[in-house]
Amino acid sequence: MTNDLSGPAGEGPAQAPGTAVSIVLVHGAFVDGSGWRAVYDILTARGHEVLVVQNPTITLEGDVAATERVIAMAxxxxxxxxxxxGGAVVTAAGDDARVRAVAYIAGFAPDVGESVAALNEQPAEPEEAKAPLLPPQDGFLIVDPEKFPEAFASDVDTVTTRFMAAAQVPWGLEAVTAQATRVAWKTKPTHYLLATGDLMIPPSAQRRMAERMAARLVEIDSSHAVMLAHPEKVAAFIEDAVGSA
Incomplete structure (x- = not known):
């Protein structure tokens, strides 16, 4: 079933006693956990425990381990x-017994034996775009800084996105090419927020992944940086996932 978040986000109730769930937020490539700040503020104000992972984005194994350490703290x-x-990271780390549900925000969702690189090789529709990456340097990738603001976050103010372009965290090729060995979406309730204006991961690819997972699918008119452009709606989407846990 596909829903949308085109209308105003609800306030969302705080968790009832005895039903508390911790929310663990995992960032993607080229950025760090600070991009979750607005979503964090909204969810914590509503009474949720929220933890934020800082991934090195050097190897998938290392990022999964970093996420599992935070899960253990919840x-x-x-x-x-x-x-x-970060979707590839939660696909593996979500196999942890403490994880009740997994939610993807415009994220990669590999199956066993698939890598992010393999998923990204699938063709986009004619009107779609993929991340404008520069050629690898010393085993790492970055987005072309000149193209970053439009590609990553066209609906976020350019003061912010120009800084993000300059402050990119290089993405290790070992993380890009690592194949998934654990796949949480096969056993856990799964939710997917599809960004229809995404110029980094084609919306058609997002839809294929969400449908393959039989995820609860929600669409939003947004760039790739959904949590920066629409934090209230992202928080509402996450709270719906909390309700399924």
């Missing part, structure tokens, strides 16, 4: 949320 069962490449 006070309650976990709803695990991954943006972009």
């Amino acid at each position: 006070r309650y069962p976990v709803v695990l949320v991954g943006h972009s490449y």
